[in-house]
Amino acid sequence: MKVPISWLKEYVDFDDSVKGLADKLTFSGIEVEGIHSAGDGFEGLLVGEIRKVDPHPDADKLTICIVYDGNEEHSVVCGAPNVKAGAKIPFAPIGTSLPNGVRINKAKIRGIQSSGMLLAEDELGLSDDHTGVVILEEHWEAGTALSEALGLPETVLELEITPNRPDCLSMMGIAREISALYGTKMKIPDTDMNEADPPVEKLASVEVADTTGCPRYTARVLANVQTGPSPDWMQKRLKLAGIRPINNVVDITNYVMLETGHPLHAFDKNLLENGRIVVRLARPDEKIKTLDETEHVLTADMLVIADSERPVALAGIMGGAGSEIQGNTDTVLLESACFEPMTIRRAARNLGISTESSYRFERGVDINGVEWASRRAAALLADLTGATVARGLIDAYPEKVSEQSVSCRWETVRSLTGMDISNDDIRSILESLSLNVTQADNAGLTVSIPTFRQDLEREVDLIEEIARMHGLDKVPTPSPQSRIVADAEDHRTRTLIDIKTRITGLGLYEIMNYSLVSKALLDLFDKSDAAVRIELPNPISSDQSTLRTSLIPQMVETLGRNNARQVSEAGFFELGRVFRNTQEGRLENERLSIGLMGPVGRTGIDKRNPVKGEEMFLWVKGVLEALLESQRIPDASLEAVDFPEFEPGFSAAVIIDGQEQGRIGIISPEIRKEWRFVEPVAAAELAVDPLLAHISDSVTSRPVAIFPAVTRDVALVADLSVRHDDIVRAIYDAAPGELEKVELFDIFEGEAVGDGRRSMAYSLTFRSAERTLTDEEVNGYHSSVKKALNDTLDVIIREG
Amino acid sequence: MKIEDIINLQNKALNEIEAAADSETLEAVRIKYIGRKGLIPDLMKGLKGADPTDRPEMGKRVNELKNTFQEKFSERRNQIESSRTESGDKTFDVTLPGQWRGLGKKHPISYLMERAIDIFHALGFTVADGPDIETVFNNFDALNHPPGHPARDATDTFYLSDGDLLRTHTSPVQVRHMLKHSPPVRIIAPGRCYRRDTPDATHSANFHQIEGLYVAENVSLADLKGDLAHFAHEAMGPETKVRFRPHFFPFTEPSVEVDFSCHICRGDGCRVCKQSGWIEIAGAGMVDPGVFEAVGYDTGTVTGYAFGMGIERIAMILFGITDIRDLYENDIRYLRQF
Numbered sequence A: 001m002k003v004p005i006s007w008l009k010e011y012v013d014f015d016d017s018v019k020g021l022a023d024k025l026t027f028s029g030i031e032v033e034g035i036h037s038a039g040d041g042f043e044g045l046l047v048g049e050i051r052k053v054d055p056h057p058d059a060d061k062l063t064i065c066i067v068y069d070g071n072e073e074h075s076v077v078c079g080a081p082n083v084k085a086g087a088k089i090p091f092a093p094i095g096t097s098l099p100n101g102v103r104i105n106k107a108k109i110r111g112i113q114s115s116g117m118l119l120a121e122d123e124l125g126l127s128d129d130h131t132g133v134v135i136l137e138e139h140w141e142a143g144t145a146l147s148e149a150l151g152l153p154e155t156v157l158e159l160e161i162t163p164n165r166p167d168c169l170s171m172m173g174i175a176r177e178i179s180a181l182y183g184t185k186m187k188i189p190d191t192d193m194n195e196a197d198p199p200v201e202k203l204a205s206v207e208v209a210d211t212t213g214c215p216r217y218t219a220r221v222l223a224n225v226q227t228g229p230s231p232d233w234m235q236k237r238l239k240l241a242g243i244r245p246i247n248n249v250v251d252i253t254n255y256v257m258l259e260t261g262h263p264l265h266a267f268d269k270n271l272l273e274n275g276r277i278v279v280r281l282a283r284p285d286e287k288i289k290t291l292d293e294t295e296h297v298l299t300a301d302m303l304v305i306a307d308s309e310r311p312v313a314l315a316g317i318m319g320g321a322g323s324e325i326q327g328n329t330d331t332v333l334l335e336s337a338c339f340e341p342m343t344i345r346r347a348a349r350n351l352g353i354s355t356e357s358s359y360r361f362e363r364g365v366d367i368n369g370v371e372w373a374s375r376r377a378a379a380l381l382a383d384l385t386g387a388t389v390a391r392g393l394i395d396a397y398p399e400k401v402s403e404q405s406v407s408c409r410w411e412t413v414r415s416l417t418g419m420d421i422s423n424d425d426i427r428s429i430l431e432s433l434s435l436n437v438t439q440a441d442n443a444g445l446t447v448s449i450p451t452f453r454q455d456l457e458r459e460v461d462l463i464e465e466i467a468r469m470h471g472l473d474k475v476p477t478p479s480p481q482s483r484i485v486a487d488a489e490d491h492r493t494r495t496l497i498d499i500k501t502r503i504t505g506l507g508l509y510e511i512m513n514y515s516l517v518s519k520a521l522l523d524l525f526d527k528s529d530a531a532v533r534i535e536l537p538n539p540i541s542s543d544q545s546t547l548r549t550s551l552i553p554q555m556v557e558t559l560g561r562n563n564a565r566q567v568s569e570a571g572f573f574e575l576g577r578v579f580r581n582t583q584e585g586r587l588e589n590e591r592l593s594i595g596l597m598g599p600v601g602r603t604g605i606d607k608r609n610p611v612k613g614e615e616m617f618l619w620v621k622g623v624l625e626a627l628l629e630s631q632r633i634p635d636a637s638l639e640a641v642d643f644p645e646f647e648p649g650f651s652a653a654v655i656i657d658g659q660e661q662g663r664i665g666i667i668s669p670e671i672r673k674e675w676r677f678v679e680p681v682a683a684a685e686l687a688v689d690p691l692l693a694h695i696s697d698s699v700t701s702r703p704v705a706i707f708p709a710v711t712r713d714v715a716l717v718a719d720l721s722v723r724h725d726d727i728v729r730a731i732y733d734a735a736p737g738e739l740e741k742v743e744l745f746d747i748f749e750g751e752a753v754g755d756g757r758r759s760m761a762y763s764l765t766f767r768s769a770e771r772t773l774t775d776e777e778v779n780g781y782h783s784s785v786k787k788a789l790n791d792t793l794d795v796i797i798r799e800g
Numbered sequence B: 001m002k003i004e005d006i007i008n009l010q011n012k013a014l015n016e017i018e019a020a021a022d023s024e025t026l027e028a029v030r031i032k033y034i035g036r037k038g039l040i041p042d043l044m045k046g047l048k049g050a051d052p053t054d055r056p057e058m059g060k061r062v063n064e065l066k067n068t069f070q071e072k073f074s075e076r077r078n079q080i081e082s083s084r085t086e087s088g089d090k091t092f093d094v095t096l097p098g099q100w101r102g103l104g105k106k107h108p109i110s111y112l113m114e115r116a117i118d119i120f121h122a123l124g125f126t127v128a129d130g131p132d133i134e135t136v137f138n139n140f141d142a143l144n145h146p147p148g149h150p151a152r153d154a155t156d157t158f159y160l161s162d163g164d165l166l167r168t169h170t171s172p173v174q175v176r177h178m179l180k181h182s183p184p185v186r187i188i189a190p191g192r193c194y195r196r197d198t199p200d201a202t203h204s205a206n207f208h209q210i211e212g213l214y215v216a217e218n219v220s221l222a223d224l225k226g227d228l229a230h231f232a233h234e235a236m237g238p239e240t241k242v243r244f245r246p247h248f249f250p251f252t253e254p255s256v257e258v259d260f261s262c263h264i265c266r267g268d269g270c271r272v273c274k275q276s277g278w279i280e281i282a283g284a285g286m287v288d289p290g291v292f293e294a295v296g297y298d299t300g301t302v303t304g305y306a307f308g309m310g311i312e313r314i315a316m317i318l319f320g321i322t323d324i325r326d327l328y329e330n331d332i333r334y335l336r337q338f
């Protein structure tokens, strides 16, 4: 909310700088988001008088104005449509600068010399209006400093009003806070006026059909209204507060709204059928054209103000075009009412309209302030439009709302805030906020809550008032207290952090992608889960319409983005949630993904050789193995399974404790094409929970064997269908417990071994925990391993 | 075999040890003489065929030979090694790039979350967790958001077709935890949240928060300040100051906004803190009795504080990030900086 300081001072005095005031407001709960100055930088700008207006010979839309600056005449080419001889306007002579820094120089415009500039509001930094030059009041003499004529400069506070404080959505509301903060008295504007017969009841009638939506409705009638522009001071204030002046009647209703926080509405009474107001719910599909010339189709939960025939306003939101104040309006029906917040909110939201009025009604206005606002506006209308105020007020207010009492215990104030506030201070703070103390004793006090403070309902609400007015800077800062409560346990968190630390130790960078992805991206990788995806009914864009079912698509997308930016190698991982709808209900699971691109697995400077799929696969598998080992997963293996996103053959399921817990592979060429990957890209995805299954397992240490180890090599040529795992298993099956380790140390394919075959060489380490093994023993083990391999697998043992 | 054979072999062996110029040659000498099939073991096997009267004397000699060889060999090896240490390999280029796989890094959001968790662990907080998909009850009703509260709008919140929603803050974890545990409660809840904001430099479709909750007897606003001051000191340096500004949140009363003194200018005012000397870090307050009622806690016996902070916001301030979306681009060159 924009609050001009000079306007505020009409209601309250305070002896402080603007900065001091801003700090006080901010630290008592009304945040000053900005302090703006309007009318700064007006040095050298003057009031000019237009003495003559001639058309420009070469341009239809331009005029040549002769402008008198109090000293001499200047010829100025101007594009504004509203210039006329005799008008007083803001004038920037040659050599001056506009508030935005633009310097005024001599210029030729369409061949005509122009000396100076006539200014519109935007050029003065007053608003963004550029419809014409500013027309000043006629009494200003040419040559007067423009700042004097505009009553500037003016300081405006930009306030953030929290939703619990609708009472502060007004100048008087803010003034009330300031009066509490500075201990000064509020100055209430005068509302004296003459009321004349006939009484208002003779001129109009009000029927409230929906008293829930409209608990109070008042109407006044004012005759003999002279419409026209409102006075400069009022227009200036409205503009500074961000409201465009329309005419004196509308401006007065807006002015009083900004002053009191009560939205008012003025109808041209002659346009109301039978001078009748009916507050009712709209009929289904009833239509109304609002002031902004938009036609709305209403629903039956929307509250309207109708005359005896048709809706004439959207209650609390916007007036109708058919009853608005016009140039020839002479009788006004002035509405001041209270509407139920939810009703207004729902309608405003459904119709897509938000106005100063709906904003205030949605947050709640003071039902007992309705009458004063009406009176204040009537007095201003009488004063500024010459209106005659009809006697009395129609006031449909069936259920009076009275002040509530709330109690507060002294000790609770102190124990909840931790502040040492005396009982007297508590009392005087509450009183400064217009909360009258109705009872006080040793335990606490009871105050009566004015109806403009609907937010104060409970003891804590009062404590908040006391705390903020006393000053939160007085909350002490005790030493921090470490406290462990029962059931404190953080194994999972620590392990997840540990897993991430370990993976970064493997050289991978952690990435974070959005949980929401496009359906198309998921489809590209694996259409088979389409049925279990959770889609948003109301996404912001199709890019982020579906909760991810896998981390792999975005992993590859991330690698692709890096690749497109000429990053040639990268290793990434992500820990995140995936979502799916299943028979058992909605599942939300933590997953880990890994992605590799380029020669990331090579530690040497050999980066130029092309990366082969085999290498890539084994790198990502290596990362996976390191991770599984670090989490002490005893039983994990890969099983060749073709998944849709992977290249056939380079695709496997990760099996942990007999369950499929993830997938690993080389991304298929079709998908790689999407991101123009030339080389293979590897990815893996794994459920996180199985990684945590063994974190609490106990570890029993064993001494390391001290007797010497003996190694023997086994070299063989095998059919490609014989898997490494088969060979290792066969070796272990054939060897005694003394076999400590089997290590593949050479693998070779080529002409020498024949098509469809490969040579593999294993180093077997034997060791006994009890004694030194003899050569003879080890040779015996070696022979039986070779024999077993020969007998059980399709291999040829190479001797020598 | 004669004693002379032993003496000759000894002379020959010691000469060869002496002549060995580098460790490779020396090693070859060692293998030649005392390897498994070396000359000295050979000699020992030959003892069997010697004259029985000479045998004790020859055995002694062979043993001496073996010991002397060992002794001279070690001597020479030490000489060679120390001479190499002195002269070195003058041709090796130590400026060649090292060859070991470099370390990766955690994402800055993780880094900050883990730091916060670590600091709050020391204060006795443990981590509580909840799902990203929440119920309206946990996300709004129990947190004292009245019906019609703007945050509930489908324009601001992602609802699923069954009426559940993507949580808009981590606060529902408070509700879940309190429904399951009786007081005292001392938890932090880091996690991902969602708001229906159009992405721009300061908004992204999901973001992260870390939430704290302490409920016990006699918890006060001062306890909140003391604990957050500890966090400030650990996270931003020991001189960091903490201040409260009054604010409004539906689920706390009184509510405050928490500022830390600027880590760049130490309070003098700079570009990062927009010349104020302070940086807004968290929203906080005393748990609203309405929340306690929703989870069945006795408002007569316990009070509590809660706080929440946006991790992306803090990352942007700490690391000078101007566009929140950079955090989700995952460009490795960007991630390498943190």
Ligand SMILES: [Zn+2]
Residues within 6 Å of the ligand: B262, B263, B264, B265, B266, B267, B268, B269, B270, B271, B272, B273, B274, B275, B277, B278
């Ligand atoms: Zn600073």
